[in-house]
Structure formats: structure tokens, C-alpha cells
Amino acid sequence: MSTPNGFPQHSRVCLTRSMEGGAVQDLQAKKAGKAAKKEAGGDGAPPKVGTPISETLKLLPEELKANMKIKAITPRPPRKPRLERAASLDEKSWRKWRRFRTSQESLTDPNETSSSNGSLQEASPSPPSRGRASPCNPCCPQDSLHSSPDALEASPGGKSRAGASDLGKKASEISSAFGGLLRGKGFAGGKPRLSQIMPARPLPPMELNVASHSLRTANRIDSDCLDYRHYSQHKFGRVSSSLSDSRLQGNGTLYDSCSTDSMKSTFSVLTPIRAKDVRSRSYLEGSLLASGALMGAEELSRYFPDRNMGIFVATWNMQGQKELPANLDDFLLPTDPDFAQDMYVIGVQEGCPDRREWEIRLQETLGPHYVLLHSAAHGVLYMSVFIRRDLIWFCSEVEYATVTTRIVSQIKTKGALGISFTFFGTSFLFITSHFTSGDSKVNERKLDYNKTIQALTLPKNVPDTNPYRSSSSDVTTRFDEVFWFGDFNFRLNKDRETVDSILSQNPDTDVSKLLVYDQLTSEMSRGSIFKGFQEADIHFRPSYKFDIGKDSYDTTSKQRTPSYTDRVVFRSRYKDDIQAVKYSSCPVIKTSDHRPVFALFRVKVRPGRDNIPLAAGLFDRDLYLIGIRRRATRELLKRREQKDQRSSSICSIS
Numbered sequence: 261m262s263t264p265n266g267f268p269q270h271s272r273v274c275l276t277r278s279m280e281g282g283a284v285q286d287l288q289a290k291k292a293g294k295a296a297k298k299e300a301g302g303d304g305a306p307p308k309v310g311t312p313i314s315e316t317l318k319l320l321p322e323e324l325k326a327n328m329k330i331k332a333i334t335p336r337p338p339r340k341p342r343l344e345r346a347a348s349l350d351e352k353s354w355r356k357w358r359r360f361r362t363s364q365e366s367l368t369d370p371n372e373t374s375s376s377n378g379s380l381q382e383a384s385p386s387p388p389s390r391g392r393a394s395p396c397n398p399c400c401p402q403d404s405l406h407s408s409p410d411a412l413e414a415s416p417g418g419k420s421r422a423g424a425s426d427l428g429k430k431a432s433e434i435s436s437a438f439g440g441l442l443r444g445k446g447f448a449g450g451k452p453r454l455s456q457i458m459p460a461r462p463l464p465p466m467e468l469n470v471a472s473h474s475l476r477t478a479n480r481i482d483s484d485c486l487d488y489r490h491y492s493q494h495k496f497g498r499v500s501s502s503l504s505d506s507r508l509q510g511n512g513t514l515y516d517s518c519s520t521d522s523m524k525s526t527f528s529v530l531t532p533i534r535a536k537d538v539r540s541r542s543y544l545e546g547s548l549l550a551s552g553a554l555m556g557a558e559e560l561s562r563y564f565p566d567r568n569m570g571i572f573v574a575t576w577n578m579q580g581q582k583e584l585p586a587n588l589d590d591f592l593l594p595t596d597p598d599f600a601q602d603m604y605v606i607g608v609q610e611g612c613p614d615r616r617e618w619e620i621r622l623q624e625t626l627g628p629h630y631v632l633l634h635s636a637a638h639g640v641l642y643m644s645v646f647i648r649r650d651l652i653w654f655c656s657e658v659e660y661a662t663v664t665t666r667i668v669s670q671i672k673t674k675g676a677l678g679i680s681f682t683f684f685g686t687s688f689l690f691i692t693s694h695f696t697s698g699d700s701k702v703n704e705r706k707l708d709y710n711k712t713i714q715a716l717t718l719p720k721n722v723p724d725t726n727p728y729r730s731s732s733s734d735v736t737t738r739f740d741e742v743f744w745f746g747d748f749n750f751r752l753n754k755d756r757e758t759v760d761s762i763l764s765q766n767p768d769t770d771v772s773k774l775l776v777y778d779q780l781t782s783e784m785s786r787g788s789i790f791k792g793f794q795e796a797d798i799h800f801r802p803s804y805k806f807d808i809g810k811d812s813y814d815t816t817s818k819q820r821t822p823s824y825t826d827r828v829v830f831r832s833r834y835k836d837d838i839q840a841v842k843y844s845s846c847p848v849i850k851t852s853d854h855r856p857v858f859a860l861f862r863v864k865v866r867p868g869r870d871n872i873p874l875a876a877g878l879f880d881r882d883l884y885l886i887g888i889r890r891r892a893t894r895e896l897l898k899r900r901e902q903k904d905q906r907s908s909s910i911c912s913i914s
Contacts, residue, residue, distance in 0.1 A: 555654060555684050555868040563651065569683075569865050570601035570841075574858035575692060575745040575826050577609040577804075580640065581851050584612060588625040591846045591856050601860065602651060604630065607692025608642040609747045610673065619644055619880075623887025624894070631879035634658035636679055639672020643679055643692050649879075656682040656722045657873040663715045665696070665708040676712040676746075680719050680739060681875070685868025687725045689718065689739035693746040699821070702779055705749060709789050721873055729833055736792070741838060741863055742831045744793065747854070750780035751823040752802070759821055760813075763801065771798060778824055793829040796840035796859060803845050803855040810850065826857040837864040 553559065560567065574591070585591070593600060604626060612618055619635055626646055633655060635644040641662075647655065664675040676693040693712060696704040716735040724730055724738055731737040736744075752759055754777040762773050775781055775798060783789045802822035805814045814820040826845075832838045841860040849856055 553867075553870050554874075555870055555872075557867040559654070560684050560865060560867045563654075564865055567865055568862045569603065570597075570599070571743075571861045571863050572601040572604045572858060573607075573690070573743050573745055573828050573861065574605070574856055575607045575609070575747065575828060576849075576856035577694075577747045577826060577852060577854035578611050579808075579852040579854065580610045580612065581808075582612055582614070583851055584618065584621055585849045585851055588621060588849075590848045591858070592622070592625050594842070594844070594846075594858070596842060597860060600629070602648050604644075604646040605679075605690050605743065606642075606644050606646075607677075607690070607745050609640070609692070609694040611637075611640045611642040615642055616883075618642065619883055620887050620890065622646065623883050624890045626887075627891060628884075628888050632883050633875070633879055634660070634679060634681070635880070636660040636662075636677055638662035638664075638675055638677040641672070641675060641677045641692060641694060643677050643690065645679060645690065651683075652875065652877050652879055654684050655875045657875055659718055659720045659722060661717045661720075663712050665711055674708070676708075676716065678716045678718055678735070680722070682722055682725065682868060682872055683865060685725060685866040686741060686864070687719070687722070687739045689736065689742045691716070691736075691742070691744045691746075693744065693748065695747070695749045697749045699751045702750070702783065706783065706789050723872060725868070726833060734791075736831060737833075740833045740866075742793075743828065743861075744790070744830070745828040745857075745859075747825050748780060748827050749825050750778065750783070750827070751825070752777045752821055753779060754821065756819050756821045759802075763822070771801065774802070775824075780824070780827060784829075790829050790831075793831045794838075794840075795827065795829045796843035798824065798843065800843075800845040800857075801847075803857050805853045806850065806855065808850065808853060811847065814853075826854055828857060828859040830861065834864070838862070 572592070576591075592604065592606075604622075606622060608618070615637055619632065622644055623630070623632060623646070629648060630646045631649045631652060633645045633647045633652060635642070637643075643660075645658070658679060658681045660677065660679045662675060662677050664672055666672075666674050674694050674696060676691055678689060678691045680687065680689045682688070691712070693708070695708045698704070713734045713736055718735055719738065725740055729737065736742045752774060754774075759774065759777075762771075766773070780789075781795075784793065784795070802813075802824050804823050804825040805820045806812065807815055813822045828843065830838050830840075839862040841862055843859045844857070846856040846858065
């Protein structure tokens, strides 16, 4: 039998069955459409009552065939509705919006009719799609289909709705709406509801991203950050849901990937921290090397994957000059290494009268990436320790001690100054010294050394990382890594003429002939001083004694012999923990009779314990602000001078 509109009853049941099975692939739909056109031969006659289902399907448009499975089945009574699946956020919000619009249209449309087939369950429209098909209830009665303006317009010449074109149009509407039915609710008994009315005009094409224009504009992503989601997931393994705002997703508000992606792009590229890790952390207390410890292995690997840090150590005898160099970049930031170091330690002998001004100049040169961890002074001996600002949390309290080597202790021009602290689980000791001067006073200098290692009372409150390898008579044995630098005043045991002739023969870096006469090298080889210490190979010219402001050695009546008085030596508790990268001088700074000498090191760092006294991010804030302000002012003045030079230039045409 057939329905009033000419649509076979058994065909309708088969269509319902096949729609519940799902849609076929687009490729199969195209092939089926081409085959149907060939067999139909362009005939627009309606199907007869006895026409098989396969022949009826040939008359249906491609859109219907793309959303149904074509297979021969025997009509059966309808089954109980299947369990509905959980609807997505987009589907829920779309249904809510369509339900509200449909109810308004049903109340105002004069063509609205009541349901003629008994109680029907409310239809659930399909979520938005890129196609032109509008959501429709596939189970609505025939009258509701007749009331559709699109269906009326589709009948050519005002013929009966049982025509083939009308049948294809209605079948197309049914097939497009079946996706929404299968994703929503099925038939169920209940109160009769008004049928849905199709809009008078087709809905405009909708995109998957349905956020409002204002929201899309407010959360616009720059073109250079479009690949941030892929980059962050590839590098950091972030979960997208953890970076989006749950309030936007939980209240049914329409949102799109544009808004959530823009929220992700505002996050930093630092390694993300899981909430359970934060719960398990025990900052400022605890003595285990377990995961989550502030000074533990996990945190150390986060900042130093290879467990090595870069340290810059420098010494300079300023000769008490008030005038400071105009630029310290060549001294603190040499061009040979590509990257700046993690820590900068600068020791000064016979420092300038204004120590604070010197420290400000250091901060100005190093810039905002570094902070002054600690500074100390012993008379005219200065030492400043700068560290990267994101590493100050892993330092213990900083301690310092001093030793006077002169007979009259009130005169503090000769002596030693030591600063010590623990970084993660590695203890550091930095000593800057100014030993007795004089070409022949080697023994006095050795006495200065022995007095320093015995009288320097460090550490004080910070525990020793390895007390079993420490000695009470030698401060250098109580730390993992020791750097000793300063004006040691060891000379070359050779007359001035011989030294000048060697320097003239080797104008480059071959100074091996000079080092044969070096007093410090000789004493260290005998083990009488700096026991256990090493020094990197020297490839620079003697750092003493120059005429101020010139590259020539002493031209006064004293004719002092050029010597390697300024040195940097180091020792470690563990073999190969310290690797010297560079050892050189800075010949461009000529405000003193000494040239600054510096060394770059790669130092192995070990994880530590949280139960040590921590500095907790303490640094010299006032110095930091003054240095950064000066740095900015200097840059502005530089740009203004360049602008004035360009504006005052005169072009002459000959």
C-alpha cells in the first residue's frame, strides 16, 4: 500500500531502518548517484505502488543516497528506540537555540496544524553543518511536510505532491534531518506536540565556528602565533582541555576553537607544572632528594638538563682610579662565546673610591637578566656576585669572611675576601686576594696564601655538602668548587730586556717562553702554594705593568718587568667537575696599569636538599632598579645623538 502522497509505505519503513544504520562515505554516494541517473533515464514519472525499493531509490536524489545504506531488507515492525548517545556541547547549544526559534514560529505561523498521528516525541535538530540543509524533524506528520514553503515551491506547475520531483525534495529533507534524529532522541510516548515548521527561507550557510564576531575579534590570534597549538603540544605535551576556560564550555555558551586557542597563546612557554606536583612539593623544608624538592634532581634538570652551568670569573686591579671605563661590554660580555653565562663573579683590588658606583655600572652592563646576589668588601677589596634572576631561588644564604695579611690590621689594602653559598646541591667558594708585592718576595706571598686558607672562617651556617672530605686547617677543602682569583703579584724571573725581546718575537699569543720564568707556575708545580688547584693555559700577554691609557708597558724610570700578576685558579672535590672554556685578558680597558683578566668555566651542578638556609630570592633590588634605569637612559641618549647627527649632516653637490 502507499501513503496519501504516493510514497510507498514499505519504502518509508526501509528508509527509516537504513537511516538508523548510519551514512555511507561520500565516494559511495557519488557512485550510487551516477548509477541512478543512468538507470532512471531522465524519466520524471512517479513510482508505482508495486515498484521495488531498489527502483524507488533510483528516483531519489544524490543527497538522500549519501545518507542511507542501500541494501535489500525485509520490512519489519519498528523496534524499541535505541539508547541515545551523549550529545556534544555544540549539539546541546544548537538544540536549545532551535527549540526556542521553532516554538516562536509555531505560535505565529497561520498554517500551523496539530499532529495527526497521535503523540510524537520532540524532534532534535541536527548540529550546524557546512551544508545548506536545514534541521528538520524526520518523524513529523505529512501535513507538516506539506506546509513547508520549500516543498510547495518544488512542485512544478502546481501538480500533485506525489510527483517525482516533490518526492525527491521531501526525501532529501527527511534524509538531512535523520542525522539529527539519530544523534538526539527517538520516538517515545508522551504528550502530543506541535509539529515543526520549516523557515520561509533557507538558512544561510553556517560554519563550524559559530562564535560571535565580537568574541572572535577580542580573541584574535596573530598570524605568527597560529601554529602555537601544534608547537606547544609537540614540545611540552600539553593537554588542550587544561588550557581552556571551563566556564565557557560548561554553561552552554557558544564558543569556537579561535577563542580557546587565543587563551592558550597567552600562556608562557615555561614547562607546565601539574597540580599534583604542586601538592607534593615541600618548599623550604624537607631533606630528601625526592621528586618535587626545590633543590632536587627534577628541578635541576628543568634548568640544567646537562647538569652544567656557565660561570664568569674576573679579577682587576683598578689602581684606585676614580675614573671608570666608559663601556664594560668587552670586559663582561666578550664576543667569543655565543651566550652569556649563568653567574658572574668580579673581584677588584685597589678598587675605586665609590664602590656603589662600580656595582651600578656592573648592573647596568649586565642588564635586567641578572641580579646582584651578594657583594662584600674588605677595605679596597671588592667582590660582586651576579646571577640570572630566575636562578636566585636555588641559592642558599650567602656568607662571607675576610682576612688581613698586613702586619698592621687597620691597613686593608692587602688580604683576602671570601664569599660562599650553595647552589642546588653544589657548594661554591670564591676568594679574591691581593698578595704582597715585590719581585723577590715570593715567600711573603706564600705566607699570605697559608694565612688565608687557615683564617677564612667559612662556611658558617650553611652545612658542608661533604664534611668527610673537609679539613679544619684549609678552607678550600670545605667546598665542592673553589675559585681563587686576584692580584697574586707573582712576577717573571727575568730582566726587562729579555722579556721585551720575547714579546716582540711573538706578537700573537705564543707566550710559552715567558711562562718558563713565571714564579707562580714554578711554585705550583712544587706544591708549595695553591695545593690541588689548577690554572687554564695562558695565551695572552702579561697583564702588568702598562702605562695608563696606552698599550705600552712601563716606560717610567723604574722600568718594571711585565708580569702575569693577575690570575684565576680553581679546584674541585670531584674530578673533571670544572672545565675551563676561555682564559684571557681585556686589553681595551686602559684606565689602570693592570689589564682585567677573566675566565669562563663550565661547572657541574648536583641536586641538593631543601633543609638548608635559603636566600629565598633575596637580591639587591635598589641596585637593580638604578642599573636598569641608567641602561634605558643611556639607550635613549644614544638614539638622540644618532638622530641629531643625521639631521645636522650637510650634503654638498660638486
